Amino acid sequence: MRVIARLLVVSLSLLCLPLAAQTVSGLYQVREAVASQQPDERNAALNRALDTLVLRLTGDPQALQNPGLAALRADPQQLISRYAYEVGPPQVLLVEFDPVSAERSLRQAGLVLWGANRPAILAWWLNDSSEGSALVGDAQPAAAVLRSAAELRGLPLSLPLADLDEQLVAIPENLAANQPEALQPASARYGADALLTVQAREADGQWQAQWRLWLGDTREQGSAQGADQQALADAVLLAVSQRLAPRFVSQPGAAQALQVQVQGANLPRYAQLQGLLAPFAARLQRVAGQQLVYSVNASPEQLRAQLALAGLQEGPAPAAAVDPALAVPAVANPAVLQFHW
Structure with a gap:
C-alpha cells in the first residue's frame, strides 16, 4: 500500500502522455475461411488456425516444421476453448484458443514466444492501379483489408487520416526514401513505435509491393x-x-535475474511500464521519487527491445535519493540495468 500511495503523489502532469506499444487483443482468436461446415473442412480449418497461431506467437516460419507440434496437429482441439461459424460471405470458422494451454504446449514443444505487448505500427500505404495512386486512409474502405491482415498476423496497425496535407507528403519518392525524414512530421501526431511504408502496384492481374519498416534506429525492407x-x-x-x-x-536459457532501475517515472509511465514488463515476471521492489526499481527475469537484449517501445534510453540515470523505509531485500547479486526517459 505504501508503494501505491507513493506512486499517487508522483507527478500527474503527463496524464495525457500518448502510449505507443499496444497489447494485442484477440491474439488467441483466429478466423479461417471455410467452404462448408463438413467435418473434413472444419478439421482442415482448425489445423490452419493452429498454424496461424504459431506464426503469430513466434514470428518464425520454421516453427511450423517443429516435430513437437505433431501431436497438437493431430488433435488441435486440445488447445481450443470454443469454435463457431460466422455467416459470410465468406463463411468463416472462428477459433478461440485457450491462452494458458496454448502457451504451455508451444513452450513444451521448444518454441520461444512473442508476448501480446507489441510495437504499434503506423502504415503509409500507397496503392497504384489503373485508376491512379491512392493513400489508404483510416476511414476508407481499403483500410478494412489492411486491418484484417494485421489482425491475422497479430500486429497493432494504425493508418493515417489521409487528409490533403498527408496525401501531399505520402508521394512515391518519400515512401521509397532510405530515411523517413519527410514523413516524420506527419507521423508524429499518431505516436507509433514503428513506421511502415508500402508502395503497392497492380500489374497483369497481380499485386506487388515494396515495403520499408523503421523501428528506432533500425530499418527492414x-x-x-x-x-x-x-x-x-x-x-x-x-x-x-x-x-x-x-x-x-x-x-531458451537466455533469461536471467535482472534488476531494472527506471528514472523519470510518473503515474502514466508507471502504468506503461507495468504492461511492458509483464512478460518478465516483473516485481516492483522500490519507489524513490521518480525512480522505479524492478526485479525481472529476462535476457538483457529482449528487455532493451521491450523498453525501447516506451522511448526509454539505457545509461546512468540521474541519482535519486532512496527512502530507507521503502527498501526491500533485492535478488542476490542481480545484474543491474539502468534506463531513463
Whole structure:
C-alpha cells in the first residue's frame, strides 16, 4: 500500500502522455475461411488456425516444421476453448484458443514466444492501379483489408487520416526514401513505435509491393506479391511480423535475474511500464521519487527491445535519493540495468 500511495503523489502532469506499444487483443482468436461446415473442412480449418497461431506467437516460419507440434496437429482441439461459424460471405470458422494451454504446449514443444505487448505500427500505404495512386486512409474502405491482415498476423496497425496535407507528403519518392525524414512530421501526431511504408502496384492481374519498416534506429525492407489486395496485405504484414519478432523473443536459457532501475517515472509511465514488463515476471521492489526499481527475469537484449517501445534510453540515470523505509531485500547479486526517459 505504501508503494501505491507513493506512486499517487508522483507527478500527474503527463496524464495525457500518448502510449505507443499496444497489447494485442484477440491474439488467441483466429478466423479461417471455410467452404462448408463438413467435418473434413472444419478439421482442415482448425489445423490452419493452429498454424496461424504459431506464426503469430513466434514470428518464425520454421516453427511450423517443429516435430513437437505433431501431436497438437493431430488433435488441435486440445488447445481450443470454443469454435463457431460466422455467416459470410465468406463463411468463416472462428477459433478461440485457450491462452494458458496454448502457451504451455508451444513452450513444451521448444518454441520461444512473442508476448501480446507489441510495437504499434503506423502504415503509409500507397496503392497504384489503373485508376491512379491512392493513400489508404483510416476511414476508407481499403483500410478494412489492411486491418484484417494485421489482425491475422497479430500486429497493432494504425493508418493515417489521409487528409490533403498527408496525401501531399505520402508521394512515391518519400515512401521509397532510405530515411523517413519527410514523413516524420506527419507521423508524429499518431505516436507509433514503428513506421511502415508500402508502395503497392497492380500489374497483369497481380499485386506487388515494396515495403520499408523503421523501428528506432533500425530499418527492414522487402518485397511481396499477391493475387489480390488482401493476399498482398497479408504477405507484407507476415513479413513484417517475421522481422520484428526476433527482437522481442529470447532463446531458451537466455533469461536471467535482472534488476531494472527506471528514472523519470510518473503515474502514466508507471502504468506503461507495468504492461511492458509483464512478460518478465516483473516485481516492483522500490519507489524513490521518480525512480522505479524492478526485479525481472529476462535476457538483457529482449528487455532493451521491450523498453525501447516506451522511448526509454539505457545509461546512468540521474541519482535519486532512496527512502530507507521503502527498501526491500533485492535478488542476490542481480545484474543491474539502468534506463531513463
